[in-house]
Amino acid sequence: DTAVSQTPKYLVTQMGNDKSIKCEQNLGHDTMYWYKQDSKKFLKIMFSYNNKELIINETVPNRFSPKSPDKAHLNLHINSLELGDSAVYFCASSQDWGGKAPQHFGDGTRLSIL
């Protein structure tokens, strides 16, 4: 039973396209996150949601729009994809948003822009 699952695992697309990455967690957690890992392996937070409400938007371009239909899902939609968007995107969840609870990560989605 996968705790945090992301789909797709790989996404190859052309510049200018719009794409979505889905994330679901079955841990019963209240808080979900999106992180971006660049080519140098550096991990940076993009968004977090607690119970469907946005908590963090870490100066991410407007082309990125997270959507949380319920607290078990946090999807990421990206408009007008650019070359610099190529990265691995990780979804994570935690029991609360105070920083104490460990975050559990999905396996990542490798996005490649041609």
Added chain:
Amino acid sequence: AQKVTQAQTEISVVEKEDVTLDCVYETRDTTYYLFWYKQPPSGELVFLIRRNSFDEQNEISGRYSWNFQKSTSSFNFTITASQVVDSAVYFCALSEATSNTGKLIFGQGTTLQVKP
């Protein structure tokens, strides 16, 4: 400003050697949490340990041990008798209680290669 520094970019050891991965953090908060994550070649991120700022006890879990020292703002990770399966990128991370966002600030990661 909050920051996590892992000065060792890459470490290479031979199996059965002990290895220590360094982590130094900066924060103005008095309440904060420190984490270590492992990213094996398959790419997933695996949670290893959490420490809170009020608990400076060292922890041991099998071949893994962690040394938390507030005086030097360090949270180092030692693998004893390393094995090839320990080869991975290891990340140290910090979250601050006052931010109340759960935001994790990651270090740059240390790539550990364990050779047979």
